[in-house]
Amino acid sequence: MNTSDQYLKAIYLVQQEEDGPASTGRVADMLDVSPASANEMIGKLEEQDLLEHEKYKGVTLTDEGIVRARDALQTYCIIERFLLEVLEVEEFRTEAKQLEPVIDETVADRLDTIIDRAPQCPDCFDPENDACKLLEVEPDPAD
Amino acid sequence: MPLAVVAVSVQQPVSSDHQLARLLQIGVVLEEVVEARAGEHARTMEVDDPELEALLAEAAEESAGHREQLEDLIDDLEADTIPFEEIKGLVRAQYESEADFDGVLYDQLCNEETAYKFYDDLIAAIEDSDAALSVDRAQLIETLSSIREEEAEGVEEVTELMEKRE
Numbered sequence: 001m002n003t004s005d006q007y008l009k010a011i012y013l014v015q016q017e018e019d020g021p022a023s024t025g026r027v028a029d030m031l032d033v034s035p036a037s038a039n040e041m042i043g044k045l046e047e048q049d050l051l052e053h054e055k056y057k058g059v060t061l062t063d064e065g066i067v068r069a070r071d072a073l074q075t076y077c078i079i080e081r082f083l084l085e086v087l088e089v090e091e092f093r094t095e096a097k098q099l100e101p102v103i104d105e106t107v108a109d110r111l112d113t114i115i116d117r118a119p120q121c122p123d124c125f126d127p128e129n130d131a132c133k134l135l136e137v138e139p140d141p142a143d
Numbered sequence: 144m145p146l147a148v149v150a151v152s153v154q155q156p157v158s159s160d161h162q163l164a165r166l167l168q169i170g171v172v173l174e175e176v177v178e179a180r181a182g183e184h185a186r187t188m189e190v191d192d193p194e195l196e197a198l199l200a201e202a203a204e205e206s207a208g209h210r211e212q213l214e215d216l217i218d219d220l221e222a223d224t225i226p227f228e229e230i231k232g233l234v235r236a237q238y239e240s241e242a243d244f245d246g247v248l249y250d251q252l253c254n255e256e257t258a259y260k261f262y263d264d265l266i267a268a269i270e271d272s273d274a275a276l277s278v279d280r281a282q283l284i285e286t287l288s289s290i291r292e293e294e295a296e297g298v299e300e301v302t303e304l305m306e307k308r309e
Contacts, residue, residue, distance in 0.1 A: 086225070087168060087172075089165075098158075102156040102166065102264045104261070109257070110173055114236075
């Protein structure tokens with residue numbers, strides 16, 4: 001998943017969390033990057049019509065941005081579920097974040113052929129728990 | 144430059160032996176999926192097609208070879224690999240039969256293209272990483288590059304067969 005898709009996914013989740021435009025500070029927090037880096041990438045995504053950025057209000061994804069963000073979130077869900085179900089990784093959240101830059105959507109699609117994922121994915125993703133609601137796991141102790 | 148090719152990642156995915164081992168494990172699983180799906184295609188195919196059967200047998204054999212190379216690397220990192228029987232069971236559980244030639248060939252093309260993309264991204268991530276790894280980096284990249292080359296050849300072979308049958 002490339003960097004822009006990681007941003008779109010984060011913005012999508014922050015928008016859900018805030019039930020409105022996503023503040024750039026919160027997006028930077030979620031991605032563990034500096035606010036300056038976040039602003040720079042947000043500017044680039046705006047140039048591609050993937051989001052609208054209104055000063056002092058925040059960022060809102062366009063329809064095209066939402067489609068890309070949901071695809072990215074689905075890829076992330078596949079990586080998490082694969083790590084937990086197939087490789088039995090306890091720290092699947094942390095590792096999914098580390099691995100997502102190098103796991104392309106096409107690769108995730110192949111991994112998807114051996115996991116059990118619900119048809120409503122990614123709507124069952126729970127941002128607070130950073131995992132699918134349908135995954136049978138204990139809440140992340142880090143939260 | 145299109146944004147999609149910006150190489151900077153939010154996180155560096157190969158920053159330790161542990162992460163490298165995890166990515167190699169994923170490579171092993173991808174190879175196992177290819178091998179198992181090729182086996183399922185051959186087992187369930189309703190058409191008698193020696194050329195396609197030979198292609199599937201070759202793909203399965205090549206994947207087994209790649210898997211062994213990856214397992215040697217994982218072993219050097221003192222990590223575990225994923226038993227083939229386990230993945231074969233998972234593939235079989237979710238496998239939907241591709242009864243016709245086009246379906247099987249298209250799936251095979253996806254396998255080869257996906258594997259190529261995986262190794263290409265992995266090599267780039269290792270080259271971008273400045274982490275101290277306990278395996279010989281040059282040897283690691285050489286092994287992965289030779290596997291990637293064979294995946295590229297695989298894509299060509301499937302494409303040629305597709306074009307020939309059009």
